[in-house]
Amino acid sequence: MGYKQLAQTAERGKFDMLFLADGLAVWDRGQGAEAFSRSGQFSVHFEPLTLLSALSAVTENIGLVATSSTTYDEPFHLARKFASLDYLSGGRAGWNLVTSSAEAAAQNFSQENHLEHSLRYERAREFVDVVTKLWDSWEDDAFLHNKESGIYFDAEKLHVPHHKGKHFSVRGPLNVARPPQGYPVIVQAGSSEAGQDLAAQTAEAIFTAQQTLTEAQAFYASVKGRLAKYGRSPEHLKIMPGVFPVIGKSEQEAKDKYEQLQELIHPLVGLGLLSGLVGGHDLSKYPLDGPLPDLPDTNGGKSRLQLITDLARRENLTIRQLYLWIAGARGHRTILGTPEHIADQLEDWFVNGGADGFNIMPPWLPGGLEEFVDLVIPELQRRGIFRTEYEGSTLRENLGLPRPVNQFTTKTAPEPVGVGSLA
Amino acid sequence: MGYKQLAQTAERGKFDMLFLADGLAVWDRGQGAEAFSRSGQFSVHFEPLTLLSALSAVTENIGLVATSSTTYDEPFHLARKFASLDYLSGGRAGWNLVTSSAEAAAQNFSQENHLEHSLRYERAREFVDVVTKLWDSWEDDAFLHNKESGIYFDAEKLHVPHHKGKHFSVRGPLNVARPPQGYPVIVQAGSSEAGQDLAAQTAEAIFTAQQTLTEAQAFYASVKGRLAKYGRSPEHLKIMPGVFPVIGKSEQEAKDKYEQLQELIHPLVGLGLLSGLVGGHDLSKYPLDGPLPDLPDTNGGKSRLQLITDLARRENLTIRQLYLWIAGARGHRTILGTPEHIADQLEDWFVNGGADGFNIMPPWLPGGLEEFVDLVIPELQRRGIFRTEYEGSTLRENLGLPRPVNQFTTKTAPEPVGVGSLA
Numbered sequence: 001m002g003y004k005q006l007a008q009t010a011e012r013g014k015f016d017m018l019f020l021a022d023g024l025a026v027w028d029r030g031q032g033a034e035a036f037s038r039s040g041q042f043s044v045h046f047e048p049l050t051l052l053s054a055l056s057a058v059t060e061n062i063g064l065v066a067t068s069s070t071t072y073d074e075p076f077h078l079a080r081k082f083a084s085l086d087y088l089s090g091g092r093a094g095w096n097l098v099t100s101s102a103e104a105a106a107q108n109f110s111q112e113n114h115l116e117h118s119l120r121y122e123r124a125r126e127f128v129d130v131v132t133k134l135w136d137s138w139e140d141d142a143f144l145h146n147k148e149s150g151i152y153f154d155a156e157k158l159h160v161p162h163h164k165g166k167h168f169s170v171r172g173p174l175n176v177a178r179p180p181q182g183y184p185v186i187v188q189a190g191s192s193e194a195g196q197d198l199a200a201q202t203a204e205a206i207f208t209a210q211q212t213l214t215e216a217q218a219f220y221a222s223v224k225g226r227l228a229k230y231g232r233s234p235e236h237l238k239i240m241p242g243v244f245p246v247i248g249k250s251e252q253e254a255k256d257k258y259e260q261l262q263e264l265i266h267p268l269v270g271l272g273l274l275s276g277l278v279g280g281h282d283l284s285k286y287p288l289d290g291p292l293p294d295l296p297d298t299n300g301g302k303s304r305l306q307l308i309t310d311l312a313r314r315e316n317l318t319i320r321q322l323y324l325w326i327a328g329a330r331g332h333r334t335i336l337g338t339p340e341h342i343a344d345q346l347e348d349w350f351v352n353g354g355a356d357g358f359n360i361m362p363p364w365l366p367g368g369l370e371e372f373v374d375l376v377i378p379e380l381q382r383r384g385i386f387r388t389e390y391e392g393s394t395l396r397e398n399l400g401l402p403r404p405v406n407q408f409t410t411k412t413a414p415e416p417v418g419v420g421s422l423a
Numbered sequence: 424m425g426y427k428q429l430a431q432t433a434e435r436g437k438f439d440m441l442f443l444a445d446g447l448a449v450w451d452r453g454q455g456a457e458a459f460s461r462s463g464q465f466s467v468h469f470e471p472l473t474l475l476s477a478l479s480a481v482t483e484n485i486g487l488v489a490t491s492s493t494t495y496d497e498p499f500h501l502a503r504k505f506a507s508l509d510y511l512s513g514g515r516a517g518w519n520l521v522t523s524s525a526e527a528a529a530q531n532f533s534q535e536n537h538l539e540h541s542l543r544y545e546r547a548r549e550f551v552d553v554v555t556k557l558w559d560s561w562e563d564d565a566f567l568h569n570k571e572s573g574i575y576f577d578a579e580k581l582h583v584p585h586h587k588g589k590h591f592s593v594r595g596p597l598n599v600a601r602p603p604q605g606y607p608v609i610v611q612a613g614s615s616e617a618g619q620d621l622a623a624q625t626a627e628a629i630f631t632a633q634q635t636l637t638e639a640q641a642f643y644a645s646v647k648g649r650l651a652k653y654g655r656s657p658e659h660l661k662i663m664p665g666v667f668p669v670i671g672k673s674e675q676e677a678k679d680k681y682e683q684l685q686e687l688i689h690p691l692v693g694l695g696l697l698s699g700l701v702g703g704h705d706l707s708k709y710p711l712d713g714p715l716p717d718l719p720d721t722n723g724g725k726s727r728l729q730l731i732t733d734l735a736r737r738e739n740l741t742i743r744q745l746y747l748w749i750a751g752a753r754g755h756r757t758i759l760g761t762p763e764h765i766a767d768q769l770e771d772w773f774v775n776g777g778a779d780g781f782n783i784m785p786p787w788l789p790g791g792l793e794e795f796v797d798l799v800i801p802e803l804q805r806r807g808i809f810r811t812e813y814e815g816s817t818l819r820e821n822l823g824l825p826r827p828v829n830q831f832t833t834k835t836a837p838e839p840v841g842v843g844s845l846a
Contacts, residue, residue: 004480024499026560026598028583037578044561044600047507053476054511057427074495076447076531084470088477107594108499137449138467150689155460160451171530175449177467266573 003046006366007055010062013373014387016398017063017094018055019187019207019359020048024069025104027276032284035268049081056089063395065094065187071120072100072109075130075170082184083135083176091180091394096187097202099124103280121194126167128186128202133161135183136406137173159408181396182404191219191307200226204401205238207359209307209332211314216241216354238356238399241349242332245342246363247371254336261363262324270323277331278305288320307331328363339375346376347385426469429789430478433485436796437810439821440486440517441478442610442630442782443471447492448527450699455707458691472504479512486818488517488610494543495523495532498553498593505607506558506599514603514817519610520625522547526703544617546590551609551625553593556584558606559829560596582831604819605827614642614730623649627824628661630782632730632755634737639664639777661779661822664772665755668765669786670794677759684786685747693746700754701728711743730754751786762798769799770808 007018026043028036036043048066056064064085068078078095086093099120100106106113115123142157161172188195188203199206200223210216224234246261248254267288275283281295292312295305308331312322328334335345349355362368380386391398430441449466451459459466471489479487487508491501501518509516522543523529529536538546565580584595611618611626622629623646633639647657669684671677690711698706704718715735718728731754735745751757758768772778785791803809814821 023598026596028581028596033578037576038573039575043576044566044598046510047503047599050472050476050504050507050511053473054480057477057480072497073500074532077496077500080470081473084473087469088473104594107592109497110590110592112592143467150461152462153460153466155456158451167533169530169533169535171527173449173451175446175467176470 022067086179093184244329445490509602516607667752
């Protein structure tokens with residue numbers, strides 16, 4: 001399997017984690033049949049939890065992070081699967097917690113209309129609250145496995161959650177023991193106000209899209225500034241902007257490589273992709289070589305529309321230039337150049353409060369990842385800003401994140417996460 | 424992982440498949456704290472789909488069958504995960520389709536009361552209908568991956584299910600290509616009237632519990648007799664009773680081994696287990712050394728209560744004898760003896776219309792499985808009634824089951840499976 005090679009290459013490069021995005025529908029509307037049949041790589045793919053479970057058997061150290069939406073799933077199912085993956089991988093699981101904004105997803109789950117943005121976030125907050133209660137059902141040392149006495153577990157160390165909320169009523173306990181990491185690492189990617197607040201409350205890593213250091217610093221400060229409200233330390237939430245690295249022996253070689261990749265983007269595919277990223281607006285009625293029109297907010301993801309509009313205005317891009325810009329990096333930051341130049345750019349953000357790390361999105365696979373591992377990682381290591389060995393055996397240890405205390409064993413009440421707990 | 428060793432041992436024995444049972448709740452009520460703390464091996468366990476995905480990476484030929492309930496899940500999630508497992512394993516996935524009967528499960532999924540028995544089956548029928556439509560979303564050869572033309576798939580070979588039914592409204596298409604096997608092999612275990620009918624309509628293998636050849640033959644004939652109604656051939660549904668084999672060099676050694684195992688069963692655990700199997704009735708108020716009382720049907724699994732009551736009456740067993748009888752085999756058939764005797768018993772059922780195969784449930788792991796593979800399988804092979812090599816690379820090929828035709832490409836309408844299609 002190609003993914004086995006990718007995971008093992010990333011592990012050779014000492015990456016924290018392999019992250020799989022996900023969606024709950026084929027995006028088969030609006031872009032026209034030809035554009036659709038040319039963009040099939042987004043149509044079908046492995047389901048992340050099953051794929052990462054398989055990869056857990058052929059890797060040793062790398063974290064395995066799956067996207068799972070809170071909008072159309074049940075906390076019990078999700079808590080179980082991530083706990084199970086955490087056991088299979090020896091404490092390397094992570095959950096990228098998202099809400100689903102596509103109308104198409106709603107229609108795959110017997111819903112006429114998808115949930116309104118704020119309701120999706122309200123549901124997400126309660127969802128993660130239920131999931132952590134389920135992970136805490138059993139204390140870490142609940143299972144005695146005492147062959148002589150015949151006692152399998154200590155019944156005093158079982159805590160039945162009995163959750164009753166607005167969206168969920170879940171008795172528990174979970175039928176998986178407390179995960180090796182306590183909780184799998186919780187990741188988020190929403191950058192809207194509601195998304196930032198949810199992240200400050202629950203997330204331990206954030207994937208984000210930032211184009212300039214100034215923007216990145218503002219976002220970094222905004223998110224980190226929200227942590228105190230929830231009694232959390234700024235070090236316990238790692239901010240990781242996406243980077244699309246195009247590597248050459250010289251700047252010219254990198255530029256040529258980028259041009260070559262851009263030429264492979266069919267206009268129908270680029271336009272369809274851009275439409276999807278700005279909330280489903282049909283852009284085919286506007287001139288390709290004219291500016292991006294002002295577009296109203298939809299009920300979809302809000303932050304990305306804003307980001308792309310800002311980019312178009314700042315760089316004065318036509319629709320065509322815009323889709324070419326984002327077709328590779330999907331709205332993330334593109335860095336072209338030599339390994340040294342790319343390391344400079346990463347270091348600049350890392351030391352200047354723009355990032356705690358980066359989500360590397362190679363332009364093509366597996367070659368783009370191999371180049372990064374073979375050329376950029378050693379440069380970062382020479383500078384002493386990237387590990388040369390894994391720090392621990394769990395994802396949490398490698399990210400420098402604390403292992404969560406079981407909420408049912410502390411005298412201090414856990415941070416309330418249920419309905420109405422946010423201002 | 425211990426499961427890796429088990430899967431590889433079963434594969435060495437040329438077993439068709441490794442099957443994982445499942446449940447959606449910890450059974451923590453009714454049996455009392457002490458019995459509960461002694462029976463923890465039923466409390467926590469891997470989630471089957473993640474575990475089998477991991478095992479797909481360390482096995483080559485053996486089928487991987489996971490139990491998944493239709494009662495509290497969504498067809499889209501389930502269709503995706505099994506399709507993904509089928510790809511990960513190269514066509515070795517199977518789905519043991521069950522309905523959930525435990526009140527405790529309902530309470531983990533925001534339901535006050537679990538669905539009534541007939542509604543659960545109605546929902547299950549529509550669920551499997553939706554799942555097969557999703558698996559058929561893409562024709563087998565829909566994906567062209569044509570680098571020169573840039574065309575990724577043939578849009579004519581996409582069929583959007585647009586399912587609208589009583590329980591589900593699912594547009595589709597699935598975001599996984601058609602599984603290598605067409606459909607993962609569909610397994611069932613319900614033996615009630617509704618369960619047999621659902622199996623005759625949809626299943627390709629049945630796990631069942633039968634104590635005597637006469638009972639097994641009656642069940643075999645009853646299920647196989649229902650297939651014509653759905654236009655199916657009797658060969659396309661394999662009936663596999665459970666067997667709990669206790670193997671010794673002599674009959675006496677097998678009996679001694681069985682006694683030794685029985686002595687390990689604590690009365691509280693045995694009684695709690697029996698209560699669970701007869702639908703949650705509290706049996707602690709009846710004398711341990713008296714007969715099983717007549718118990719009313721609950722809304723739980725019906726067939727197992729009947730089976731256990733029949734067993735108690737036929738063998739004139741006290742409650743204690745009954746729990747000892749079933750604590751190992753869980754109501755399945757126990758065979759004690761030499762490898763030759765066990766082979767005789769299996770052959771007897773196999774050649775006399777009682778079984779197409781068997782679900783082997785070793786008394787302990789991994790030793791009980793290793794003994795079966797090393798001692799009984801070679802005896803069955805010598806008799807020419809068990810394979811010496813796998814017939815193919817997929818579970819379907821090894822079971823001799825046809826690969827399902829895509830329902831959207833046939834002129835003949837597919838067998839209706841939706842609401843109201845059963846008499």
